[in-house]
Amino acid sequence: MHWYDEYCSQPGQGAYSPHAPVRALAARTQPLPLRTQMRLAHDPIPAVRQALAAHDPLxxxxxxxxxxxxxxxxxxxxxxxxxxxxxxxxxxxxxxxxxxxxxxxxxxxxxxxxxxxxxxxxxxxxxxxxxx
Structure with missing residues (x-):
């Protein structure tokens, strides 16, 4: 499962951290799929949108x-x-x-x-x- 799909499907779990997607964005080297980029652009956490913009200009x-x-x-x-x-x-x-x-x-x-x-x-x- 892609990290963002997991992030979306399990927000209530104890392991959930709003900063996990930011860390994952910063650590990866390959561009995100367009579908994932569009979902991230709508993310309610500003840091996620900022990380996306910094690492993957749409x-x-x-x-x-x-x-x-x-x-x-x-x-x-x-x-x-x-x-x-x-x-x-x-x-x-x-x-x-x-x-x-x-x-x-x-x-x-x-x-x-x-x-x-x-x-x-x-x-x-x-x-x-x-x-x-």
């Missing part, structure tokens, strides 16, 4: 797909650990409210995500959801 197609994620935390992780430029930046802007896009244009990603997160309203599904 391939452009994976970043591109994750940029459609509905969770602002995932988008913030992408922006923080991966330089989103060009087409990926444009597509992320397209996920935002059109009024925000008009104001922000192609400004820096931190401002984009700040506006996006501030406007995200979980009690109003669909506010920022969906592809253009």
């Amino acid at each position: 391939p452009a197609p994976v970043i591109d797909e994750l940029s459609w994620d509905r969770n602002p935390r995932v988008l913030a992780t992408l922006a923080e650990h991966h330089a989103l430029t060009g087409e990926q930046h444009t597509r992320l802007l397209q996920c935002l409210d059109p009024a925000v896009c008009r104001v922000l244009g192609r400004t820096d990603m931190a401002a984009v995500l700040e506006q996006y997160t501030a406007g995200w309203q979980p009690d109003r599904p669909g506010k920022h959801w969906g592809r253009p």
Whole structure:
């Protein structure tokens, strides 16, 4: 069983440590499979996402797909650990409210995500959801 599958399937066990995936990421020499990278990019433990970003910059197609994620935390992780430029930046802007896009244009990603997160309203599904 892959270490990440084991990590996901046995979180309640005494041997579970939130730092085990970080150690495993730092110790390995081979790149992770894309499927595992995508799962790690959604991991609730920030150190896991940071370790992934440090050791395995996500391939452009994976970043591109994750940029459609509905969770602002995932988008913030992408922006923080991966330089989103060009087409990926444009597509992320397209996920935002059109009024925000008009104001922000192609400004820096931190401002984009700040506006996006501030406007995200979980009690109003669909506010920022969906592809253009």
